[in-house]
Amino acid sequence: MTKHFRTNHVVIRRFEMKDVEQAYFNFTKEDINNGGETKEDKIAENIEHTRIIIKSAINEYYTDEPIWAVEDKVSKNLVGCIRVSNYSPKNKMCNISWMMSYKYWDNNFMKDALIQILKFLFIKKNIELVECSYYESNKNTSTILEEIGMTREATLRERRINEKTHKKENFIIYSIKKKEFYEFIENKPKYHVINSYLKRKIWFLYIKKH
Numbered sequence: 001m002t003k004h005f006r007t008n009h010v011v012i013r014r015f016e017m018k019d020v021e022q023a024y025f026n027f028t029k030e031d032i033n034n035g036g037e038t039k040e041d042k043i044a045e046n047i048e049h050t051r052i053i054i055k056s057a058i059n060e061y062y063t064d065e066p067i068w069a070v071e072d073k074v075s076k077n078l079v080g081c082i083r084v085s086n087y088s089p090k091n092k093m094c095n096i097s098w099m100m101s102y103k104y105w106d107n108n109f110m111k112d113a114l115i116q117i118l119k120f121l122f123i124k125k126n127i128e129l130v131e132c133s134y135y136e137s138n139k140n141t142s143t144i145l146e147e148i149g150m151t152r153e154a155t156l157r158e159r160r161i162n163e164k165t166h167k168k169e170n171f172i173i174y175s176i177k178k179k180e181f182y183e184f185i186e187n188k189p190k191y192h193v194i195n196s197y198l199k200r201k202i203w204f205l206y207i208k209k210h
Contacts, residue, residue: 003120009112011071012082015057019069022078024050026101035110035141036083036097050207057081064089064124070100072112079104082117092128095168105140114148119185122178124135131175142172150174 006014046138057067064087070080080100087094096117100110121127132195134141142152153175176184179182 003124004075004115005068005116005120007112007116008073009107010079010109011074012068012113012116014061015054015067015081016135017051017054017058017070019078020051023054023081026078026103027080034134035135035136035144036098038097049059065094067115068113070098070109072104072107074110077104079107079109080113082110082113084117084121086096086131092120093131093134094127095131096121097132097134104108111144111147115152115185116143118148118176118181122181127180129175130181131173133171133173135160135162136170136172142174145174148176149181149188150176151180165180 004014026057027037027050032195057069060066067081067083069075069078070082072079082096083097085097096114098110098114104110118130121130130150131153132141134144146152151174152172154173156173159165159171159199160169162169
């Protein structure tokens with residue numbers, strides 16, 4: 001399934017073993033945003049576990065449920081990853097989830113990457129519906145889902161006890177249909193994406209010189 005993509009902000013590519021160290025330091029459990037519930041939630045448990053996860057991601061790259069690495073186009077830093085799961089050609093639907101470092105939260109990296117993956121799924125893979133679900137303790141997840149055109153579809157009440165707070169929390173489901181995504185893209189302003197990229201590149205070059 002997987003292809004290599006370039007957007008205004010990021011490169012979306014296959015994981016490589018050289019990514020292990022960056023993944024370990026960038027995806028510590030206290031410093032990540034998990035969009036959706038994935039088996040990569042503990043990618044940074046320790047360096048050896050991270051190495052195993054990255055190796056698995058490499059092996060799954062050409063399957064129907066791949067994991068993409070998301071890289072900052074300017075600095076080349078690994079900022080996150082995106083996974084496709086529950087892929088069903090019969091029902092023409094799948095789930096997406098992601099993990100990213102909070103250090104890059106304000107840069108629109110994951111928003112940019114997710115829009116590109118949705119384009120790929122809807123246009124190239126003929127998917128009709130994409131879903132993303134998460135527990136409400138994953139802060140900011142709803143914000144980014146709504147920013148890429150998804151709609152809150154359901155709230156499943158008190159579906160687990162949070163390990164940190166020891167309180168029950170809800171399970172949230174968002175989704176977007178192909179037609180809705182096309183409408184979202186048609187109405188989406190583009191100038192701010194290019195402008196944001198240019199500002200970031202100028203700042204990066206300034207830092208290198210000083």
